[in-house]
Amino acid sequence: MRKEVLFAILAGATLGLIIAFGVWRANIALSPKNPGQSQATPTPKPEFAISLASPSDLDVFSENPVSLSGITKANAFVAVSTEEEDYLTQADTKGSFEVSVELIGGVNQIVITAFDEKGSEVTQKLLLVYSSEFQKYIKEGESQDQEATDSIRFRVEQKVSQALKSPKALLGTVTDISENTLQIKSVAGEIEQISVSADTSALAMGKTNKEVKVADVAIGDYIVATGFMNGNGVLNTKRILITSPIEATNRMAIFAKVSKDNNTSLITQVIKTGEDKKVTPQKGAAVFLISEGKASKITFAKIDLDDTLVAIGTDTGEAFTARTVFVVNQQ
Template identity: 65%
Template sequence: MRKEVIFAIAAGGVLGLIIAFGVWRANVAFSPSSRGGSKTQASPTPKPEFAITLAKASDGDILTESSVTLSGITKANTFVMVSGEDEDVYVKTDARGSFEATLELVGGTNQIILTAFDEKGSETSMRLLLVYSSEFEKYIQDNQTLQDSTETATDSVRGRVEQKVKEALSSPKAFLGTVTDISEGTLQIKTAEGEIKQLSIASDISVIKTGKTNKEVKLTDVAIGDFIIAMGFKNGNGVLDTK
């Protein structure tokens, strides 16, 4: 079966991915920072008095529904603003600091910012990248079928651990970054945070180059320095097996 889109080559520093089922886009905030200009000494940023911890979802998740419910915990009785691509949602934490907010997603990449405020005016925030693709559901189903075919008993500690690992590996992920190395069957990218990610690729993937117009190109057209998005499932070594 032909594998669908994995990569988008950014033109002019702006990332967008158009495939048969919709429009993909990423904010300029995820593109490599511009170079040049004068350098100034940054003042130390005060450490927040509290933080936000998400229980659901996690950075880089690929979702197949147009809305997502985020849940987590922070300081009790504070307000949390969840800012998405098209809307902002305000919620208040309970006495334990728990909160839950439902946000509508746009097709493609969604940069989400969560900010919590307390009564003293202190605040803390975190960023989250989610990818919405209804078409990726078929890959999730195929991957689940593969996982089920290797299912093991869970009536032992080892079995339960293996089950947890299997569940983690069946969650689709998206990586964004600049290509830093290319070899046969693999790509290496560097994320905006400076983290190095490894991608396992196949020769029959589709590559869409974006710009004023979007067109399908060959995998060999991907070059070091291109800014790309990749979707797939992480294996046990943390390598993304692209789909």
């Protein structure tokens, strides 16, 4: 009996030593080699994006041209496509870029695309409104500010309300009309309220533009209302444009290298994917050679094999129809 008890004690002690040794080895294996140093966490790569400083979506302008500025990836090519013109610039080593663009009267759909050296791209779209008639409403606001007292309280209030003094636009279909308010449904499906007054003017746009009364605006009309937002998020409307619904633009940009050329079309390879893309110029297409930051006009036939280009236009699937071509690296 004593031998059995002694054997059990020895067996238990041996098993305990084995378990303790295993735990000790596991702790050594799992503990960091340099306990005084924390393990470094990999720094995530910054996302490739476009951050616009100005303008903002649905801003209203009464003067041309308009400066468009922002930040993107360092040294990226930035293509800007407006309703009638296309522009190309290159961000500096810190990613900053700025370009001056021309707007047309009414609604302008702006497409901004940035490309890095590997062909990765990011696109941002804006809706801007240009109305030379809106200048008088901006001047009215400025004169009212000048008449106000120059007190500290006023200056603080002026700074707080600065954003509210920037002219804005709302676009949509009129769904309800009351005495001093129009209700519209935006493209995004949101219901917006706009206030009108005796000072609100209206313009019916078509083949010939015609000044009309606000009372002529009817339910079902598609309108562009421009004015100033009040503190309740309601647009105090100064001018209304009655127009056709805005259809989303299909303008886009591609970054590609010429693999085969002739006088009437190009076969290119998209930089990022290597996909073959036929590029055909539309009638009157503009072609520019970018050299040392300056653009000079050339003919489409001057584009050579292995040239790298940024083309802006529309993609039909079978071919890319270019409105503007920028040759950025000519061989």
